[in-house]
Amino acid sequence: MARTKDNFLVFGSPLIEEDEINDVIACLKSSWIGTGPRVNEFEKAFADYKNVENTAAVNSCTAALHLSLLVSGVGPGDEVITTPLTFCATINAILHTGATPVLADVDRYSFNIDPDKIENKITKRTKAILPVHFAGRPCNMDAICSIAKKNNLIVIEDCAHAIEAEYKNKKTGTFGDFSCFSFYATKNITTGEGGMVVTKSYKDLQRIKTLSLHGMSADAWGRYGDDGYKHYKVVECGYKYNMMDLQAAIGIHQIKKIDEYWERRRILWKRYTDELAGLPIELPSPIQEHEKHAFHLYTILVNEKISGVGRDELINFLTRNEIGVGVHYISIPDHPYYQKIMKWNPFDYPNAKLIGDSTISLPISPKLSDGDVEDVICTLKKRFK
Helix, strand or coil, X not given: CCCCHHHCECCCCXXXXXXXXXXXXXXXXXXXXXCCHHHHHHHHHHHHHHCCCEEEEECCHHHHHHHHHHHCCCCCCCEEEECCCCCHHHHHHHHHCCCEEEECCECCCXXXXXXXXXXXXXXXXXXXXXXXXXXXXXXXXXXXXXXXXHCCCEEEEECCCCCCCEECCEECCCCCCEEEEECECCCCCCCECCEEEEECCHHHHHHHHHHCECCECCCHHHHCCCCCCCCCCECCCCCECECCHHHHHHHHHHHHHHHHHHHHHHHHHHHHHHHCCCCCCECCCCCCCCEECCCCCEEEECCHHHHCCCHHHHHHHHHHCCECCECCCCCHHHXXXXXXXXXXXXXXXXXXXXXXXXXXXXXXXXXXXXXXXXHHHHHHHHHCC
């Protein structure tokens, strides 16, 4: 159908259904909208999904990363190795601890951090490796965990794109000492804004929960109960990183539908792959037998010499035709701030540079109708006629 400004296809639009809406209303009517029973329920549901014991809901994946780094002991003088192809939050969380981010280039095939490049970046100051499961494809966790074990390094998984992903039948987020998830509006399940930390250690979990709420020994829900009021003590200088029940009211219903939503994403992914195969663009690499992909982003690469059109020109064409797209991501060293403070040269990370200069993320969401996907495909085909 012809799209207009009134039916612009919003990139990453979440599917919010009646059960989420009704529970948000019930939460508002309950007069308890801060951290409370719904957050606790969401943490338990997420723990059940991942088959883990220690989960802490927070207000963003950025908060999850920051807290994980702090609790793992990362601080000034330390180095953390991560990818140059990620959202700035991954880098900023490291900087906020006072530590130094060190970049290891990505693999051209998977867009994930290249383990061979990690080994070349390890120094006596290296404290942790922070892999990002890009677009929903799991990293090579065998190699990363082996490097970490050999060098006595902490592993913190950034699973913002990869809630459902698995590597060799093991769920992402269960390899590292810590793992961090996002429930931002565009993610595979959402709470509007929100995140989750998974820890191997219950002691680390308790410290994360304390740090996530000002360093207090108990949240408000824990201070009021049948046994009467309980005083809290401030035991650390913490942060305001807690998730609200208002957010968890969405999440506890979203996670029930995670497999259903994943299957819809899989179908859309396959349709894009089948129907765009003849165009002069590069499609995502095939999924390997040992991987379960989360299908979070469907990224194409546009090489002007091959495609006859530049990346930004194609973005503008799609936008003019009411198709919303994303860019994930311009490489980290291409941003002026990091060039200024870290002195990074984007050409030192050639794979991330190439991908960052040519990538477009097409709409992929369980909210998309078959007609929406047809519009994306037909619009792309029209440009390359």
